[in-house]
Amino acid sequence: MKLAIRGGLVLTPEGVAAADLLVEGDKVAAIGNDLDLAGAIEIDARGCLVGPGLVDVHTHLREPGQTWKEDLASGTRAAAAGGFTALVAMPNTEPPIDDGALVADIAKRARSLGPIEIHAAGALTVGRKGSEPADVEEMYLAGTRLFTDDGDCVEDVHLAEELMRALARLPGAVFAQHAERASMTRDGHMHEGPASRRLGIGGLPSDAESQIVARDLGLARKTGVSYHCQHVSALGTVDLIREAKSEGLPVTAEVTPHHLTFSETDLESLDPNFKMYPPLRADEDRLALRSGLLDGTIDVVATDHAPHTTAEKAVGFTRSPRGVIGLETAAAATWEAVFDPHRFFEVLSSRPARIAGMRTQGHLPMAGSPANLVVFDPDKRWTASSFFSKSSNSPYLGRQMKGRVVATIAAGELVYQQQGGRA
Ligand SMILES: [Zn+2]
Structure with a gap:
């Protein structure tokens, strides 16, 4: 053609x-x-x-297991409409993607659906249960470069270190963390601050994120692993990453489009389409994320596209599942935040392609x-x-x-x- x-x-x-x-x-x-x-x-x-196709390092395609929310075919159509030519599918599926056969299966079915590249991220722990390391080498050999228990955090410090050591031995492999200290977020539904107190809704403190990131950066320094911080939401986390980068650690970070656009004040109506983890935080957090993206502290915009049906969401704010879709609005939301063609393709294409190890993605066009x-x-x-x-x-x-x-x-x-x- x-x-x-x-x-x-x-x-x-x-x-x-x-x-x-x-x-x-x-x-x-x-x-x-x-x-x-x-x-x-x-x-x-x-x-x-006209630039390189967009690349998302954080998409939930819900296949296998929850295909009423999304599947590879519908996710691919949404990706195409959003300008994406490649994406990394998160492993919090049912069953979780925690072995090489599942990784290979996703890749094979994605290829049969068309030319949009889908790479499966691999779980860090068996069944994403956070207790036993998954066979990351087997998944690596099947093509996985990004490893995460996304949806849950690998909190056990010994386990995290063991996995970082294993991944540091595999060229191009990345330890990606959903940073959340679960003991601090158990009854939370929105950012802990004046708005949560006024509404009487349990809060999710910023420290639940930044404490884990601070610990992980210490482990990354010790192990030499490439560390990727998923969906950074808090000002304190941006500062930690900025320091780590100035020290020369191989650290990368992502921000979602919605954290660049909205803040906790948008939750006053308790619309469940504003409920996600990490939550929308204060306006000073949002501004820190924007400036972090502009000064290169935050490398990429990643959608954290997390589909839930209308019925699942329409059960009241506190009972509603966390997560919002993002593939089809990410380009516009990012444009509104960066307003510069070079930066736009850097944060949505070339850098995410590099993090995910995608060789044919993220290249500025030339003959x-x-x-x-x-x-x-x-x-x-x-x-x-x-x-x-x-x-x-x-x-x-x-x-x-x-x-x-x-x-x-x-x-x-x-x-x-x-x-x-x-x-
Ligand atoms: Zn996550």
């Missing part, structure tokens, strides 16, 4: 070029202004940025580079009202957003084109 992306601003390794881009097969064939585009399917990219691409209109205003995801538990529902994915190309295939666009 030949595709011509016409008239956009292409982010090439040499800089931004106002040019056409021709895709042939699964590669970028050429970028220029006098290309022979005969026979190509045309995509109108006037006013749009011969893999045709994993997104066409993004930074000025387009739109309102999030329906989703390709099976679930619609989004805090952005009904909100006017700026910046929209116009088309997504994965391995040279047009996997999404926005309806009603000019193309």
Whole structure:
């Protein structure tokens, strides 16, 4: 298939070029202004940025086990609509992804669904129970690079150290932590602060996150492991990571789009679509996350796309499950926070691809580079009202957003084109 992306601003390794881009097969064939585009399917990219397809290092696809919320097929469609050409699926499935056969099975089924790359993260502990180390080497050999018990924290210090030592021996392997001291969050449903006290709802203190991160950074220093801090939410955690990086530790961190947009004051209505872990915190936390993202302390934006059905969510705020979807609104939310084309593709594509060890993702387009691409209109205003995801538990529902994915190309295939666009 030949595709011509016409008239956009292409982010090439040499800089931004106002040019056409021709895709042939699964590669970028050429970028220029006098290309022979005969026979190509045309995509109108006037006013749009053309860059590498987005990469999410934190997606919950709910397969196997909870496919009424999402599955590989619906998750892939949501990813395509959000501009993503690759993602890392979290292992808190049923059963949890804690061995090589399950990792290989996810990869095989993802390949049968199309060109969007899905890598399974592997659980750190057997059954994600936090007591016995999983066979990380077996999962590594099956292709896993990112290991996490996400949804739960590996709190046992000896176990965490043992796993870090094992992963430090595997090139490119990453110990990713959902940092939460469970004893401090047992009865919590929202950020502990003035809003939780006023509403009389149990709080989730910032320290529950930063205490674990502080401990883990000490272990990372000791073991030399590549440590990735998932969904950073608190100002204190941003400071800890900034210090660790200035010391030269191999530490990376992610922030979710919703933590860049919202804060605890958005919870006054007790809309369960604002309930997630870690919770939305104070505005000073949100601003610290934004500046951490801009100064490079936080490496990437990751969606923590966590689908739950409307019925599951509609049981009152405190009983509602934690988590919100994010694949289809991440690009706009990130654009609103960074407002810079280079930074946008850095935090949503090149850096996440590097963390996840994805060789054909995250490359600025040039002749011969893999045709994993997104066409993004930074000025387009739109309102999030329906989703390709099976679930619609989004805090952005009904909100006017700026910046929209116009088309997504994965391995040279047009996997999404926005309806009603000019193309
Ligand atoms: Zn998590």
